[in-house]
Amino acid sequence: MADSSLNPFLRAQQAFKEAVETLGLEPAVYEILKQPLRSFEVAVPFIRDDGTLQVFNGYRVQHNDALGPTKGGLRFHSSVTMDEVKALAMWMSVKCALLGLPYGGGKGGIACDVDQLSESEIERLSREYIRAVSLVIGPDKDIPAPDVSTNPQIMAWMVDEYSRIRGENTFGLITGKPIVIGGSAGRVEATGRGLVFATKQLAKELGIDFAKSRIAIQGFGNVGSVAAEISYDMGASVVAVSDKDGGLYNPAGINIPDLLEYKRINRRLQGYPHAEPISNSELLELPVDILFPAALENQITADNAPNIRARIVGEGANGPTTPEADRILFDKGIMVIPDVLGNSGGVTVSYFEWVQNQTRFYWSEDEVNQRLEEYMSRAMAQMHTMHERFGVTLRKAAYLVAVERIAQAMRYRGWLK
Ligand SMILES: NC(=O)C1=CN([C@@H]2O[C@H](COP(=O)(O)OP(=O)(O)OC[C@H]3O[C@@H](n4cnc5c(N)ncnc54)[C@H](O)[C@@H]3O)[C@@H](O)[C@H]2O)C=CC1
Numbered sequence: 001m002a003d004s005s006l007n008p009f010l011r012a013q014q015a016f017k018e019a020v021e022t023l024g025l026e027p028a029v030y031e032i033l034k035q036p037l038r039s040f041e042v043a044v045p046f047i048r049d050d051g052t053l054q055v056f057n058g059y060r061v062q063h064n065d066a067l068g069p070t071k072g073g074l075r076f077h078s079s080v081t082m083d084e085v086k087a088l089a090m091w092m093s094v095k096c097a098l099l100g101l102p103y104g105g106g107k108g109g110i111a112c113d114v115d116q117l118s119e120s121e122i123e124r125l126s127r128e129y130i131r132a133v134s135l136v137i138g139p140d141k142d143i144p145a146p147d148v149s150t151n152p153q154i155m156a157w158m159v160d161e162y163s164r165i166r167g168e169n170t171f172g173l174i175t176g177k178p179i180v181i182g183g184s185a186g187r188v189e190a191t192g193r194g195l196v197f198a199t200k201q202l203a204k205e206l207g208i209d210f211a212k213s214r215i216a217i218q219g220f221g222n223v224g225s226v227a228a229e230i231s232y233d234m235g236a237s238v239v240a241v242s243d244k245d246g247g248l249y250n251p252a253g254i255n256i257p258d259l260l261e262y263k264r265i266n267r268r269l270q271g272y273p274h275a276e277p278i279s280n281s282e283l284l285e286l287p288v289d290i291l292f293p294a295a296l297e298n299q300i301t302a303d304n305a306p307n308i309r310a311r312i313v314g315e316g317a318n319g320p321t322t323p324e325a326d327r328i329l330f331d332k333g334i335m336v337i338p339d340v341l342g343n344s345g346g347v348t349v350s351y352f353e354w355v356q357n358q359t360r361f362y363w364s365e366d367e368v369n370q371r372l373e374e375y376m377s378r379a380m381a382q383m384h385t386m387h388e389r390f391g392v393t394l395r396k397a398a399y400l401v402a403v404e405r406i407a408q409a410m411r412y413r414g415w416l417k
């Protein structure tokens with residue numbers, strides 16, 4: 001069966017439409033939320049190491065700022081398009097509102113393949129991108145952060161470039177920075193930590209002991225590798241992991257610290273001697289308790305959803321499950337922790353980082369982790385209330401919490417007359 005719901009922007013629009021209708025809100029709410037307030041497409045010229053000039057397409061989208069400045073990551077990936085960035089920004093609006101953060105949703109990216117660029121080329125590209133969007137971002141306007149193929153080093157170059165343009169250190173411009181220049185303790189781990197936290201809570205409700213569970217993880221970057229490490233430390237058996245080049249499977253469980261050391265030395269997962277090779281599609285269909293998709297959108301579709309055997313799908317990635325797949329998983333009794341909650345640990349600790357930058361007062365990692373649990377527990381409780389009140393999936397319930405909050409802000413601000 002072909003899956004008609006692969007365009008993430010159309011999916012995001014449909015989800016907002018359903019939420020506005022379910023809540024019985026005025027149609028004007030959907031008219032505002034169905035597209036971003038501002039979408040920028042910029043040319044990013046930079047000099048290659050061989051002296052030639054290359055120009056990439058860059059994007060920054062600000063979906064809705066009723067609750068505060070827009071916030072969301074920057075992705076460097078060859079598949080980045082305006083529609084993808086719009087959807088990612090819309091999902092950020094939902095995530096920030098659900099978590100009760102004083103932000104709207106934003107997102108950005110550059111269509112490029114970082115594997116083809118040297119480190120100095122990535123630095124020049126990052127600095128040029130910031131020059132291209134410097135007029136539309138800022139600590140009280142729109143605050144970027146890491147996403148796919150971007151990291152604290154890239155955030156450092158970007159905040160440095162912006163600070164040079166402004167003529168003053170502006171650490172609150174961007175989050176996910178190295179700790180020594182205003183990064184927050186716990187930000188690198190936050191998304192994976194939050195995902196494991198939310199999954200452990202749901203597992204308990206379903207009578208699954210997380211510490212005895214079998215887990216498969218697609219994507220072994222910031223989100224997937226941290227989720228693997230924390231799950232392993234809690235005693236769970238991580239039986240499969242993967243990256244864009246394929247996966248590894250050991251039904252007896254993979255020693256994650258050993259694999260991380262192997263990856264650090266070899267810069268890849270492939271060839272690890274204590275697990276069998278497995279494809280990404282095989283990994284998704286393994287007989288496990290918990291599946292963490294932590295790579296890209298559209299991984300669980302109408303085609304493979306009937307074969308998913310996990311009892312819980314905890315979405316670390318943004319948009320890994322299509323709406324048709326969502327319906328199939330629901331019918332099979334598989335619980336899905338929606339991305340807007342599952343991966344919300346990242347933006348929540350980004351918010352803490354921004355607060356620390358604005359106040360110049362820095363917190364310990366324990367304080368960060370404790371507040372992260374408080375914010376996520378509150379959002380989960382509100383999502384559960386909507387889930388029960390309207391009898392809808394957790395994803396729809398998350399949208400109901402978020403859209404009600406954004407609509408309230410727009411109403412007070414006089415946008416809905
Ligand atoms: N970094 C963060 O704090 C947050 C990330 N996310 C989302 O989590 C997902 C992963 O992001 P990061 O871990 O930050 O990125 P990353 O760049 O650190 O890692 C991405 C991983 O996915 C793998 N991958 C790429 N394409 C793949 C494919 N087709 N099949 C299987 N694996 C593939 C890569 O090889 C890599 O292991 C994205 O959807 C991102 O938007 C969401 C919230 C916060």
Ligand SMILES: O=C(O)CCC(=O)C(=O)O
Binds near residue numbers: 071095143351
């Ligand atoms: O940390 C942030 O501000 C945003 C992270 C992000 O891009 C996401 O949650 O998808």
